[in-house]
Amino acid sequence: AQSVSQHNHHVILSEAASLELGCNYSYGGTVNLFWYVQYPGQHLQLLLKYFSGDPLVKGIKGFEAEFIKSKFSFNLRKPSVQWSDTAEYFCAVNRGNAGNMLTFGGGTRLMVKP
Amino acid sequence: ETGVTQSPTHLIKTRGQQVTLRCSSQSGHNTVSWYQQALGQGPQFIFQYYREEENGRGNFPPRFSGLQFPNYSSELNVNALELDDSALYLCASSLMTSPDTQYFGPGTRLTVL
Numbered sequence: 001a002q003s004v005s006q007h008n009h010h011v012i013l014s015e016a017a018s019l020e021l022g023c024n025y026s027y028g029g030t031v032n033l034f035w036y037v038q039y040p041g042q043h044l045q046l047l048l049k050y051f052s053g054d055p056l057v058k059g060i061k062g063f064e065a066e067f068i069k070s071k072f073s074f075n076l077r078k079p080s081v082q083w084s085d086t087a088e089y090f091c092a093v094n095r096g097n098a099g100n101m102l103t104f105g106g107g108t109r110l111m112v113k114p
Numbered sequence: 115e116t117g118v119t120q121s122p123t124h125l126i127k128t129r130g131q132q133v134t135l136r137c138s139s140q141s142g143h144n145t146v147s148w149y150q151q152a153l154g155q156g157p158q159f160i161f162q163y164y165r166e167e168e169n170g171r172g173n174f175p176p177r178f179s180g181l182q183f184p185n186y187s188s189e190l191n192v193n194a195l196e197l198d199d200s201a202l203y204l205c206a207s208s209l210m211t212s213p214d215t216q217y218f219g220p221g222t223r224l225t226v227l
Contacts, residue, residue: 004156036218043118044157044204044218090156100145100208100216101170104156 004093006105013081014113021076021108023091032094033074034102035065039087047089050074061085083114117141118207118219126225132193135222139186139207145169146188147216148180151202163188192224200226 007022025031035047048059055067065076074091091105117140127133139146145164149157159172163182177193186207192199202223208216 006156043220044206046216092156100147100206101159101162101172102147102149102157102206102216103159104149106156107154 004091004103004105006091006108008108010109012111015083016080019078019081021089023074023105025072025093027093027095029095033067034092035076036090036092037087081112083112086110086112118217120205120219120222122222124223126227127195128227129195129197131195133195133224135190135203137188137205137219140217141186143186143207143209145208146182147206148190149204151204157204195226197226200224
C-alpha cells in the first residue's frame, strides 16, 4: 500500500531560521506531489505541487520543494521563516492513475517563535 | 476562501447513531472527495464521487456512504457510529481532469460519545 512519511512531527524555530521538512513516499510509479498547509483555524491550502519537469518547484510565501526521484523524497524548504508560518504542514501524493485521491502524511506542526 | 462550504461546523453524537454531513462544492466542479482527519493525524481518503457515482474508495467500511447531487452538493453518511469515528471530516472539490486544483472546505468536527 502506498504510504507517505513525514519524519518531523513537531518543529520549533526562531524567526529568520531556515526550514526543511522531510517527506518520503513509498509508491514506485508515476506520482504527483503536493505540500499543503493548515493555518490555525483555517482550511487546508495548497502550498506547491510537482507534476513533472524541473524537480525544484517554488510555491507561495517563499516556500520551495525538491523532488528527488531516487530517494522517493519531496522535502519542503524555506530559507527564512516568519512567525506567520506557524501552521501544520502536510505532504501528499497522488498516483497518476488514481483520479484525484490524495494520500497524506501525518503532518508536521511548525511553531515559529517571534 | 475556497468556495467550498461544509455544514454543520460541529456535531456531537452518541455511539450507534447515524450522521449526515454536507458539502457544497465550487460551481462546475464535477468531483468531490471526502477525507477523515483524526486528531494529530493527516487526512485519510474515504471516497470520491464523480458525476454522482462513487469513483474510488479508501479503507473505510460500508457504513460510510455518500451521495453527490447535480447542484454540486454532496453528503457523507455514517451509520452505527463508533467512538473512533470522532474526527474532522473534510470535503474537497475539483475537476476530474485537474487533480492539482482541489479546494478543501473548513471541515465538520464530529464527536462521538
